[in-house]
Amino acid sequence: MSSRGGPRSAERKQMVESSSETPTQRVTVYLGLGANLSDPRRQVEQALLQLQTLPGSEVTAVSSLYRTLPVGPADQPDFINAVARIDTQLEPLVLLTALQQIERQHGRIRNGQRWGPRTLDLDILLIGEQVLALPQLCVPHPQMHCRAFVLGPLAEIAPPGLEIPGQGRLDDLLAAVADEAGTMVRLRADDSGRSYFSASARFGASEFDVSENHYHDELACAQAAWRAHRLPDLL
């Protein structure tokens, strides 16, 4: 009601929509991470930490890391792959630009070689249920439905029955690449056998105690916390 001289509801709605205080809608995005040069595991772990610094975004889940055979030219090292889920307010092309900046920080050089080796690849896989066909960005990622190194880690963190727009259910797609999935090695949280309890650091919304060891820098400590997050893998 517009009693007391206040705006009517249609006017109020318009005011809210045009207000600079309007909260931008958050969307769930799945990102694929891959690396096969210059200590690829470290590249991926570091990139996961960098994702936490994306503005207007929160990392809400991270898959295990997997060692995978290269798809495409076989004369290149194995890859380390993972998938992360973020909630973000960033528009798709703004997110793409931010991810490409992280790739560049990892020394990624785009030399035009398709499916060639790389220090870090950050791919936008899914943006909610959106389908985008822009010159710079296609979503869902055009090859994701046939790649075990994407579908496997994605299945670890996706809700049951997730639909890939235009491609079908994740479970069915993963079953179709079972042979390739069988070659992937899921990495343990800590291959070194050390225990990770001696400092305190945050990963996402959780705090982890990693206080028995000492870490020379914040990054090493945060990485340890991230591994502690994956500690159930060891059990």
Ligand code: HH2
């Ligand atoms: N990434 C690409 C090619 N082969 N194989 C494995 N196992 N893991 C990967 O991450 C991987 C791979 C590159 O794929 P894409 O990003 O689609 O290609 P490009 O960037 O060359 O267009």
